Amino acid sequence: MKRVNPGLSFKVLASLGVVVLWVHLVLLQGLPLIFSSMPSAPSRAFSTRAIEFPATGQPAAQPTVRPAAAKPMQSRPPTPTRIEPESPATVPALTGSAGEEATQPPPVSVNDDAVSSRPPEAQPQDAASASADADPPAAVPRPPGERPVAPRSYKVPGSVRLQYEVKGNKFPYRLSAEMVWQQDGDSYDARLAFSAGFLPVLLQTSRGKITPEGLAPIRYSDKRRSEVAAHFVREQGKIVFSANTPDAPLLADAQDRLSIMVQLASMIAGDPGHYPEATTIALQTVGPRAADTWLFTVGGEETLTLPGGEQATLKLMRNPRQEFDQKVELWLAPALGYLPVRIRITEANGDFVDQQWLASEPPQ
Numbered sequence: 001m002k003r004v005n006p007g008l009s010f011k012v013l014a015s016l017g018v019v020v021l022w023v024h025l026v027l028l029q030g031l032p033l034i035f036s037s038m039p040s041a042p043s044r045a046f047s048t049r050a051i052e053f054p055a056t057g058q059p060a061a062q063p064t065v066r067p068a069a070a071k072p073m074q075s076r077p078p079t080p081t082r083i084e085p086e087s088p089a090t091v092p093a094l095t096g097s098a099g100e101e102a103t104q105p106p107p108v109s110v111n112d113d114a115v116s117s118r119p120p121e122a123q124p125q126d127a128a129s130a131s132a133d134a135d136p137p138a139a140v141p142r143p144p145g146e147r148p149v150a151p152r153s154y155k156v157p158g159s160v161r162l163q164y165e166v167k168g169n170k171f172p173y174r175l176s177a178e179m180v181w182q183q184d185g186d187s188y189d190a191r192l193a194f195s196a197g198f199l200p201v202l203l204q205t206s207r208g209k210i211t212p213e214g215l216a217p218i219r220y221s222d223k224r225r226s227e228v229a230a231h232f233v234r235e236q237g238k239i240v241f242s243a244n245t246p247d248a249p250l251l252a253d254a255q256d257r258l259s260i261m262v263q264l265a266s267m268i269a270g271d272p273g274h275y276p277e278a279t280t281i282a283l284q285t286v287g288p289r290a291a292d293t294w295l296f297t298v299g300g301e302e303t304l305t306l307p308g309g310e311q312a313t314l315k316l317m318r319n320p321r322q323e324f325d326q327k328v329e330l331w332l333a334p335a336l337g338y339l340p341v342r343i344r345i346t347e348a349n350g351d352f353v354d355q356q357w358l359a360s361e362p363p364q
Helices: 006-036 259-270
Strands: 051-054 153-156 160-168 175-183 187-196 199-211 214-223 227-233 238-241 280-286 291-306 309-318 327-333 339-346 352-361
Touching: 153 214, 153 259, 160 339, 187 259, 214 259, 259 280, 259 327, 259 339, 291 327, 291 339, 291 352, 309 339
Parallel strands: none
Antiparallel strands: 051 153, 160 175, 160 352, 175 187, 187 199, 199 214, 214 227, 227 238, 280 291, 291 309, 309 327, 327 339, 339 352
16 A cells, blocks of 8 residues: 655645635635625796695794795796695696796685694693503603694795706716706796706606695606606595506605605795704605605705805705615705705615706796
8 A cells, every 4th residue: 555645634724724815815804895786776837936825734833943034046046926725635737838938826825723634733632631650651752843844834835947057977878968847826836857968868757736725746757768747646545656566555745756846846935934953844745666755954045156046945854764765855946936056866786866957947
């Protein structure tokens, strides 16, 4: 029998041991990389005047701290005036052509004591109903601004066309955006288009009615390569999606991803002092395939230097609630009826799109 050289056997075993140790080190170092690579989820007549009316509910009084007056902008803003729908139950369709001058409906008062369509907030249990030999449970203190604030009045901005420069970390080309907002006192049309030169990239549209509770969307669409839409079927209390995803319940004050920016502007313009810093605003927000509740926190006042000039703004922010939610930041300008002059959307993986105001003018 051939004898095995002891020195050679030791060298082979030592080499195998080094290889095994190296493989274990590689696997251990690779674990963070594996976990961090999870994927991220027709022409209309319009009004350049604002629509202002009180909300029909009776929310509790709030501090009357108002944002500082906005600096005048270079372009002429829409002229606000107080007008109201004749009846919250009947909202006629938008009519007229783009070249016609809008006719404002006459002012109609809306009584603050009218019955609200919102469900009343739960009231604390009466202490007298508690057991005589047991103290009533103490109320759990809430941090300031945690409970969403109900609006007291609305002031829908006048028709306007806003142009933006768009920055992003994933676009090798220059992008621009245009938001066209049109309303005639009864109904509205909104359009937000992104383009690279003459090449369309994304188009969002929203149309609906104007009510004592602000905007009431009827249809929202999102078009990239193909169009998908959400339909607000109010008589059935549900939202129907063209993408064949499950229907969603339609909640009070529901908005879509485009109308929500104008609804927020209408709420704050109606009573700026009702929304001090750290206030929470909650709205059901409908996308092309699903609906969710978005919570916005009111931030502080900021003066921005934008491509179109300097603007005094009030910042609102939607922080992510789920792992792959978007972070949405809005800077609302009082000089433009609190419409957004900057919109920054950040994905969970850090990708972002940043719209910055360039110019504003009456819609054509």
